[in-house]
Amino acid sequence: MGTLDGKVALVTGAGRNIGRAIALHLARDGAAVVVNGRSDRAAIEAVAGEIVAMGGKALAHLADVSDPHAVAQMAEFAAARLGGIDIAVSNAGLRRQTPFLDMSFEEWREILAVALDGAFILSQAVVPHMIRRGGGAIIGLSGISTHIGTPNRAHVSASKAGLEGLMRALAVELAPHGIRCNCVAPGAIDTLRGASAGTLPATRGDATVPLRRKGSVDEIAAMVRLLAGPEGGYVTGQTIHVNGGAFLT
Numbered sequence: 320m321g322t323l324d325g326k327v328a329l330v331t332g333a334g335r336n337i338g339r340a341i342a343l344h345l346a347r348d349g350a351a352v353v354v355n356g357r358s359d360r361a362a363i364e365a366v367a368g369e370i371v372a373m374g375g376k377a378l379a380h381l382a383d384v385s386d387p388h389a390v391a392q393m394a395e396f397a398a399a400r401l402g403g404i405d406i407a408v409s410n411a412g413l414r415r416q417t418p419f420l421d422m423s424f425e426e427w428r429e430i431l432a433v434a435l436d437g438a439f440i441l442s443q444a445v446v447p448h449m450i451r452r453g454g455g456a457i458i459g460l461s462g463i464s465t466h467i468g469t470p471n472r473a474h475v476s477a478s479k480a481g482l483e484g485l486m487r488a489l490a491v492e493l494a495p496h497g498i499r500c501n502c503v504a505p506g507a508i509d510t511l512r513g514a515s516a517g518t519l520p521a522t523r524g525d526a527t528v529p530l531r532r533k534g535s536v537d538e539i540a541a542m543v544r545l546l547a548g549p550e551g552g553y554v555t556g557q558t559i560h561v562n563g564g565a566f567l568t
Contacts, residue, residue, distance in 0.1 A: 321349025322548050327401045329353040329393070331384050331441060332411030334362030336510040337460065340536035341408055342366055344544045346375035350406060353397045354379045357411065376401070384411045384437030387444075394444035404448040406547045409438040409482070410460045416471040427474045434478035438485055442500075446493065454497025456547045459486050460539075461504040461558060466566050479504075483558050490556030499555035501546045506562025509533040529564030 328345045332338040334356040343366070346352045352370055354377055356363040363379040370377035380396055382389040397404050412434040417426060438459050449455030461483050463469075465476040483502050490500040507528060525531055542561050545551050560566055 321347070322550075323406075324349035326350040326405040326547075327353070327397060327403055328406035328408065328547065329355065329397050329404055329441075329445065330408040330410060331355045331437065332357075333366055333408075334359050337505065337508065337536045337539050338408075338410040339366050340540035341410060341543050342377070343369060344537070344540040345406065345408075345547060346370040346377060347373070348544060348548065349375075350547075351376040351378075351401045353377070353393070353401070355382055355384070355393065355411070357381065357383050384409075384441060385432040387440050390437075390440045390444045394448060398448050403452045404445045405452055405455045407441055407445040407449075407455070407457045408460070408543060408547070409441050409457070411437055412460065412475075412478070414472075414475060417474070418471050419473050422474060427477075430474035431478045431481070434475070435481040435485070438482050442485070442489060446496075446498065449498050450496045455499075456551070457486070457489065457493075457498065457500045458543050458546050459483070459500075459502045460543075461502040463504055463506045463560070463562050463566050466504065466560075486558075487556045494555060499546070499551065501551075501554060501556065502558040503539060503542050503546065504558050504560045504562070504566075505534060505539045506560070506565045507533045508539060509535055527565055528562070532563065534561060534563060 328350040330342045333342045333354045354363045354367045367377040367379040382393040459482045461479040465479040486500040
């Protein structure tokens with residue numbers, strides 16, 4: 320018996336890397352998981368298949384998190400197929416490196432539409448289901464960039480700063496409903512970077528980390544799992560940094 324038995328989780332951007340690890344960790348502890356992605360159906364179906372293969376319950380669902388209608392449909396899909404929603408992880412995001420003066424407004428809006436607007440849209444879609452279930456947990460994936468001032472990522476940093484502010488505000492507003500809202504801010508994590516993400520910034524190399532290594536996706540997923548479960552029941556409105564000491568609060 321896992322401590323998340325009977326819970327339903329929805330994880331956005333769960334086809335690979337950190338999102339995949341989060342989905343697997345929640346499932347291993349008993350949660351039924353909706354594995355979301357924007358366009359790669361094969362990837363999210365593979366993750367759902369991994370969960371089913373280990374004895375868990377999972378459904379894959381394509382939806383663009385910046386589309387309110389698509390996200391509302393996804394929330395209704397989760398509730399209808401699995402009984403409700405208890406945990407929502409806003410992990411979907413785009414990583415780009417563009418000098419500020421070369422950054423178009425269209426690119427700026429594209430980044431914010433996924434990481435910040437997407438978290439707003441997801442939260443509005445899942446909160447009514449959580450209220451009906453007597454509570455829940457919303458976790459946003461932030462990052463170290465917004466705290467240390469990484470060059471060429473003004474849009475990413477702004478989106479994550481907004482995400483952290485959104486979670487703090489929701490933590491207070493939704494507390495009477497038993498809904499906890501937090502962020503996890505990874506440092507340099509060993510992931511497969513998409514071409515648009517560019518190379519890892521020099522300020523994020525192993526030599527800048529006191530523990531002298533990158534983190535693993537499982538270390539991030541473990542923190543999300545803690546915040547999602549009963550062990551994190553008295554934690555809300557926080558940004559938890561998982562970065563090997565690269566940024567100290």
